Amino acid sequence: MKLAERMQRIGVESAFDVLVRARALEAQGKNVIHLEIGEPDFPTPQHIIDAAKQALDEGWTHYGPTQGLPDLRAAIAENVSSTRGIKVGPQHVSVVPGGKPIIFFPMLALLEPGDEVIYPNPGFPIYESMIRFLGATPVAMPLEEKRGFSFDLNLFRDRLSPRTKMVILNSPQNPTGGAIPRQDLAEIAAMLCDRDVVVLSDEIYSRIHYGSEPPASITQFPGMLEKTIILDGFSKTYAMTGWRMGYGVMPEWLVDAVNKLMVNSNSCTASFTQRAGIAALRGPQDCVDRMVAEFRRRRDAICAGLNEIPGFRCPLPGGAFYAFANITGTGMNSKELADYLLYEGGVSCLDGGCFGEYGKGYIRFSYANSLENLMDAVARIKKLAPKWEPVAAR
Ligand code: PLP
Numbered sequence: 252m253k254l255a256e257r258m259q260r261i262g263v264e265s266a267f268d269v270l271v272r273a274r275a276l277e278a279q280g281k282n283v284i285h286l287e288i289g290e291p292d293f294p295t296p297q298h299i300i301d302a303a304k305q306a307l308d309e310g311w312t313h314y315g316p317t318q319g320l321p322d323l324r325a326a327i328a329e330n331v332s333s334t335r336g337i338k339v340g341p342q343h344v345s346v347v348p349g350g351k352p353i354i355f356f357p358m359l360a361l362l363e364p365g366d367e368v369i370y371p372n373p374g375f376p377i378y379e380s381m382i383r384f385l386g387a388t389p390v391a392m393p394l395e396e397k398r399g400f401s402f403d404l405n406l407f408r409d410r411l412s413p414r415t416k417m418v419i420l421n422s423p424q425n426p427t428g429g430a431i432p433r434q435d436l437a438e439i440a441a442m443l444c445d446r447d448v449v450v451l452s453d454e455i456y457s458r459i460h461y462g463s464e465p466p467a468s469i470t471q472f473p474g475m476l477e478k479t480i481i482l483d484g485f486s487k488t489y490a491m492t493g494w495r496m497g498y499g500v501m502p503e504w505l506v507d508a509v510n511k512l513m514v515n516s517n518s519c520t521a522s523f524t525q526r527a528g529i530a531a532l533r534g535p536q537d538c539v540d541r542m543v544a545e546f547r548r549r550r551d552a553i554c555a556g557l558n559e560i561p562g563f564r565c566p567l568p569g570g571a572f573y574a575f576a577n578i579t580g581t582g583m584n585s586k587e588l589a590d591y592l593l594y595e596g597g598v599s600c601l602d603g604g605c606f607g608e609y610g611k612g613y614i615r616f617s618y619a620n621s622l623e624n625l626m627d628a629v630a631r632i633k634k635l636a637p638k639w640e641p642v643a644a645r
Pocket residue numbers: 289348349350351352375421424425453455484485486487492496497
């Protein structure tokens with residue numbers, strides 16, 4: 252029996268593969284510092300856990316509406332309206348199990364062979380994986396270190412074609428931590444507002460930013476709300492990666508399509524976790540502020556440390572919890588170096604090439620780990636630095 256041909260086109264997320272390799276080393280007794288996986292190391296705030304427990308006791312253990320509980324959709328619509336300064340209602344919200352389904356379902360609903368999708372590269376690997384899986388054509392938009400990992404707008408203009416069906420934006424961004432400046436978004440919006448394209452605006456890191464202003468959303472520009480899907484969720488903001496709860500905010504005709512795909516796959520998102528989601532959005536937000544303040548402390552420390560390592564250059568990211576270091580000065584390629592750091596130094600990190608062609612030459616370090624471990628990782632890398640020499644990939 253053969254798998255369907257399309258399975259040859261689906262990709263994976265390397266962070267999970269590297270985690271398996273790191274765990275195998277640990278099983279052999281090696282001490283490993285985990286800077287590969289992208290999830291907050293903080294516990295889910297207690298009031299959210301309490302709300303889930305209460306929901307279980309109250310019997311929120313059955314199927315719920317496919318689109319999500321009305322109270323949660325209302326809380327999401329209020330939150331998204333106030334954080335972005337836009338006007339959306341519960342009818343625009345789809346609650347799904349994690350942020351990822353808001354990549355999967357809208358793409359499944361929209362893309363056909365021949366359609367082009369402009370996507371950030373380096374970028375979250377699931378974008379390219381899904382574009383290829385659906386037989387559409389990925390059109391990579393290189394992110395440039397010298398622009399704070401934003402786009403060259405002239406290149407963006409050149410990549411637009413009559414076949415462009417979707418544009419994916421991600422700000423703050425994984426893996427670079429870059430954010431798209433408001434002015435760039437204004438220009439992108441001006442290029443797109445008269446075109447028949449859908450924008451997938453992945454804003455899952457919208458609350459984890461280090462500037463004085465929250466990151467801008469493309470939905471704030473004229474004509475864009477009607478053609479944009481906002482992807483956001485609970486995983487990163489409230490340290491709820493394992494709860495599997497995210498949402499999309501989109502025009503109603505797309506909500507309808509996502510509902511159909513949800514009813515064919517998940518039926519609904521778990522009811523008691525949705526009750527906890529209401530507590531997350533309506534409850535105190537100081538837990539988020541504290542987490543972001545701690546991420547900022549770690550960001551400053553790890554970037555300073557990485558910049559002291561010969562051959563490394565690490566710009567200060569504006570958001571998310573990733574440091575994306577340019578390592579071309581080491582003379583090694585990023586895949587070899589990431590392997591070397593894991594096997595020789597016990598520092599598990601990701602080759603920038605896992606995020607696409609334009610990520611080669613960089614290494615992503617997730618600083619969702621204690622300051623002590625981050626400093627230990629920097630010290631371990633420094634110790635290896637005099638030995639930089641190409642090693643065979645394992
Ligand atoms: N989008 C980006 C850019 C991400 O980095 C991630 C997770 O790493 C997701 C979406 C998916 O989030 P979730 O774990 O809620 O599915």
